Amino acid sequence: MGDGEEPPLLSRSEALSLSSGTGNRNRAGKRNKAAGPRWRHACHVLLYAPLPTGSPQPPFAILMQLRFDGLFGFPGGFVDLRKESLEAGLSRELREELGPAAAGIELRPCHHRGAKAWTGSGRKKSGSDVGRLSSEDQVGAEAQPGSGRKEQSGSDVGVVTHFYIRRVSLEELGEIERGEKEAPEHGLEVQGLIRVPLGGGLPTFLQQGFIGDARAQLLGALHDMGWDPPQDMGSRNPPHDMGLSDPPP
Ligand SMILES: O=c1[nH]cnc2c1ncn2[C@@H]1O[C@H](COP(=O)(O)OP(=O)(O)O)[C@@H](O)[C@H]1O
Numbered sequence: 001m002g003d004g005e006e007p008p009l010l011s012r013s014e015a016l017s018l019s020s021g022t023g024n025r026n027r028a029g030k031r032n033k034a035a036g037p038r039w040r041h042a043c044h045v046l047l048y049a050p051l052p053t054g055s056p057q058p059p060f061a062i063l064m065q066l067r068f069d070g071l072f073g074f075p076g077g078f079v080d081l082r083k084e085s086l087e088a089g090l091s092r093e094l095r096e097e098l099g100p101a102a103a104g105i106e107l108r109p110c111h112h113r114g115a116k117a118w119t120g121s122g123r124k125k126s127g128s129d130v131g132r133l134s135s136e137d138q139v140g141a142e143a144q145p146g147s148g149r150k151e152q153s154g155s156d157v158g159v160v161t162h163f164y165i166r167r168v169s170l171e172e173l174g175e176i177e178r179g180e181k182e183a184p185e186h187g188l189e190v191q192g193l194i195r196v197p198l199g200g201g202l203p204t205f206l207q208q209g210f211i212g213d214a215r216a217q218l219l220g221a222l223h224d225m226g227w228d229p230p231q232d233m234g235s236r237n238p239p240h241d242m243g244l245s246d247p248p249p
Pocket residue numbers: 042044072073074075076077078129137140141144145146147159161189211212213214217
């Protein structure tokens with residue numbers, strides 16, 4: 001798969017059928033490469049709030065974060081399916097990255113908007129996922145678009161990125177913004193939360209660096225939410241077609 005080619009969008013259950021790799025070991029505990037790729041699962045969520053009637057278009061606020069590596073992305077991270085569900089793992093990541101105000105944001109399978117499975121051969125060549133990952137995490141980073149890491153053997157490692165969209169109230173969004181400095185990861189993995197500039201500032205924002213396919217996820221979500229930026233704003237990369245409409249509350 002070359003640059004620009006995206007893996008297909010998978011449903012939650014299709015993506016979960018990709019082994020997390022625990023069964024891919026022989027009796028000596030060594031990885032059995034013939035068993036196929038070992039997949040690590042990562043979950044990220046777009047949190048958005050409707051703005052009051054009469055607000056400038058589009059009438060919602062969307063949160064993203066500036067990461068430790070200078071790239072923009074959505075809150076979330078790797079989930080250990082041996083210990084937690086996708087949604088429980090994502091909630092844990094939100095508490096770490098957004099702080100206590102995120103504890104009240106319940107995430108359910110209905111908020112899942114699609115997943116993509118990336119192998120080493122599908123990796124894009126730009127961006128950086130620079131050296132702070134554990135050896136466990138590196139398996140994923142090798143395979144992730146935008147990782148910037150030297151490619152490993154490619155076919156036996158992979159990352160499944162799950163994308164969620166969750167509507168919150170403007171009050172809940174404000175609480176998260178006010179409480180972000182209390183988050184354990186604030187100033188470490190997360191440098192700060194931002195509201196995506198959706199008006200005239202969007203073209204400039206879209207030229208920033210994004211982790212993985214976060215930029216396409218943002219554009220796909222805007223499309224699902226009924227707002228397609230004018231052509232010249234988002235045309236560098238077509239949005240993911242999430243194949244879904246009307247995100248659940
Ligand atoms: O916003 C995002 N959208 C899509 N993929 C992302 C986003 N943020 C990180 N990733 C990818 O998900 C994987 C987990 O990265 P992350 O930095 O969130 O995990 P961690 O916080 O658990 O270390 C990495 O392969 C990374 O490239």
